[in-house]
Amino acid sequence: MGESDHKTLHARAQHTSTNRREEILEAAVAVFAESGYYRATTAQVAERVGISQPYVYRFFETKEALFLAALERATDRIVRVFSEVQASPEQLAEEMGRAYVELTRTHRNEIVLQVQAQGIRDEPIRQAMRSSMRRVKDVVTQRLMTAGIRNTQPQVSAFLAKGMLCNVAAVLGMPELTECL
Amino acid sequence: MGESDHKTLHARAQHTSTNRREEILEAAVAVFAESGYYRATTAQVAERVGISQPYVYRFFETKEALFLAALERATDRIVRVFSEVQASPEQLAEEMGRAYVELTRTHRNEIVLQVQAQGIRDEPIRQAMRSSMRRVKDVVTQRLMTAGIRNTQPQVSAFLAKGMLCNVAAVLGMPELTECL
DNA sequence: GTATTATGTAATTGATCAATCAATAACATT
């Protein structure tokens, strides 16, 4: 569905509709990551932005829709990071791994969101997570293939596997799990 | 903490206190796995056992305590499975992998519980999950070391990583993620 | 300078649940 709807993009940080949407989304990432999808309240999100709770519903139809948007933003960033890594074919996988570890530091909240969403049983969220996994798998596959790496699939799987362990390590705060990757 | 409290252990499947506890725990695994920790209600668990909702609280002080017990049961089984695998040193890791994939089929619900718990932000549950990861890591390390495998840590990490991807594949119902491991 | 739209809030509702409590039924033991 729609997400790019910017008419007004003055340099000034005005409270335009689009800005608000962004602010809310950013607050949502933080609040959901901190409290988890179910315990997080729309009031918390509102408070963080400095608006009233009902006003959130001007921008997102439901709490679920808000969460899905936050989740998509996280997936977008992961895909973007992978697609932007520059390295020689021999070092590509390694560099992408490094970039991901970096991501778990700079945008931990978005990673936390992904791990949370993996465990959520609501069908729309499960679907979003399946889509997320597919998108990430696809970009990794495409990059490794373009780099001319043979027998791509096992490499991709191993790469994703490491990513999943990274995630858990980040979420649980257990860096020791990640050391020997 | 305490769990063995059996005075009456007739062959007969009476409604002894211990039996009830087990029944509730088993129901809880299923209900939590199906609905997720937060959406699952103690009433659902009770209904599944065929008892009243308040009666659940005779056996578990809080919903959280019930979830923690269910989670521990899941971890126990994983650890047990790994500790019981028999194979030559060269095939040990491979066989343990196979055993785990088998586990994700025979006791999917318990695996689902683990993935869910990874994303839950309540401190007692996070602690339980850290403990769970440590226990699993320890048993894998111990087995690989005992089998005389050199440079254990990287092997262990790679093994755990694959496990995490297995989990996600199982939870999201995406077997294709697991094929090329 | 009034109509209209965008930006916002306060107040409220309707539903859901975890948890408690007082009571009862069923079963042993003496």
Add this chain to the structure above:
DNA sequence: AATGTTATTGATTGATCAATTACATAATAC
């Protein structure tokens, strides 16, 4: 029968929240 214990429930409460409604104010246009 009297006494005690174990297993169990119905009724209720207290709190939390997503979502709605109805109202207010500021900006823009006409």
